[in-house]
Amino acid sequence: MQARAARIAAALALAAVAGFAQAQALRPEVGKPLQAAEAMIKAGKYREALAKVRELDGVGGKTSAETVVIERMRLAAASGAGDADTAARSFEALSGGMSSADKLRSIESIAGSYYRNKEYAKAQQWYARYFKEGGTSAANRTLMIQTQYLAGDFAGAARELTAEIQATEKAGGTPQEARLTLLLNAAQRLNDPNVTAYAMERLVVHYPKKEYWADLLSRLQRKPSFSDRFALDVYRLSLATGVMNKASDYMEMAQLAVQAGFPAEGRQVVDKGYAAGVLGTGPEAERHKRLRDLIAKRVDEDKAAQPAAEAEAAKAKDGNALVTVGFNQVVSGQGAKGVATMQQGIAKGGLKRPEDAKLHLGIAQMIAGDAAKAQATLRTVGGNDGAADLARLWALQARKR
Template identity: 60%
Template structure:
């Protein structure tokens, strides 16, 4: 329950029982007529506490309520009003344990309506969560739903508490159900839900849930900040291979996440080393077009790199026919698969894709999943997005190829919109 609602309920009750009389004193006529009268020695500190709560002085309100405790012979109604006010003050002060004690007293009186009980339990669970007492928050959230609550806010409290207490299986199950319900109802799942599912899936090493979270996060929120986050997560996986550094750069370039001159320079050099000189030159050209390369103290160095890319591209074109002949004469398909992507980036995408397919068909590939990943890129460069996506969906493994292929499927969908 939100603090304002707790405070309003308690203060409203006090206003009813202790309405101000015309002479400024405490008037109990209306309350007495309803059988709700309290004595002035109880009513005055309660009203003072209510005023302190309204002004945000919650700890002072708790101290003022101790004056009521000193009054002997309190009636059941006086005790109820005391504990109701204490729940409101404790909620504001972030004192969940005091809220619990007061709530249990109130509940035992039999005078708290079911809806009001749920609102107080909501406040207790939320306060425990804010205090990082996650186990207690989880217990109270579970109790809330067991007793009939259905608040969307409390669903978030429950799921966050599950995650923070290490119950990833429950987090994945519950958040997935919420996301599915959102989609069935035509609602866009919130980024918070999707990120929670992604984090839980990664901690649980649940590849299926992780894939779903990534796909939905980037499908619904295809902005470069999310792409940067997801690419960072993928690279931090313990099984991710460093040989995919160039492939990560390709996705960074495609999603607007090339941040520095060093990014452009390193990517261009990695492309040349991979036999894709045309790609290397294209990367440098984009760096100059973006104003990232060619300026500042390193401007001359960037120009030398551009000259080098022109030279490497010329060399690549001059040797392409011979490289293709050697690749086709080789016993295995590795050279064809490696050559194909460079050819695709060199303006012959359809031919490049065919070369990679020939390499895959020839067999004995050192890394067949890498070849399929790059075949998808060649198809995309050729403008056949459907074929690219079909190829990427066939990529398997846990070293990074499948992760990158899945991200290319998502990126290609976003690029079409």
């Protein structure tokens, strides 16, 4: 940023020198100090040049041409010296007669000086003015947003960052991770759960790190409206995103799966825990083995009972049993058959929790390997007790497939 500021100051100095050269009939008491200031600017001695220009403040009877050249020289010197207030005053005196290019360079220089001086509220105003005057620099937009944040205008920063992120995605690009985390920080300072969720979701889309997923899932479960009945679904997403790493979580998920009527899923969870080296070791190793043996027995029993369960579900007046049986088929390795059974159950109607059924159908379609259909299904899930939130997160995960 310092190098850019030096280039801008040099450009303003050239404009000032040009104005000096073009000025006619300057009196010696004006011309000589300006010549000295010009030489100092060319040598990069901006503070000395600014002091020399200030000597002219005591000269009386200045013509309009003299005033213009003096203020141009003062603007260049002040810009180079980082004296933002002086540069701003000179700019206001000159702006009516400046070209658009000179005007934008001047505004950028003033904004940058305020930024370097940590006068963020003033910097924010001048960066906003830069864009109002037609500026298009992406670097300056970045700096404007930073000044908004640093000045405490978190709402403004969040608004600009959201627009920037959406524009980048619309153009097919990937938002910078730093921009997404800045949005997250602004949202947290605002205590805005909607913007916070948006920032976290964009982070896991573009930078699916385990810590981002863990944070997102933790925030989801802390929502006052989130229902405890989705504990197994949270574990499913935690396992799918690589977040699960505790033996207690593997054990709890496996037991919940068995209790829900999905022993095959429970066995898969235990197997993954063993493969990850989380289960089967330490002082709880024997307990892990007992659970694995118990689940293996339940899987055998479930296989034997499956034909009867399918027949009973088909005869039921509503589709609840079909949805459960279908999901069990999917996690047992019968993906296409299980998805079809779940769809049959949803179509049959009379569901106790229709949104949960659609959520689980979307998850089943992902397990069965059809991410596109899973996303389409998950987008239809509604509700305010956690089903829609989970569906949105599963849809984000489905995008990776």
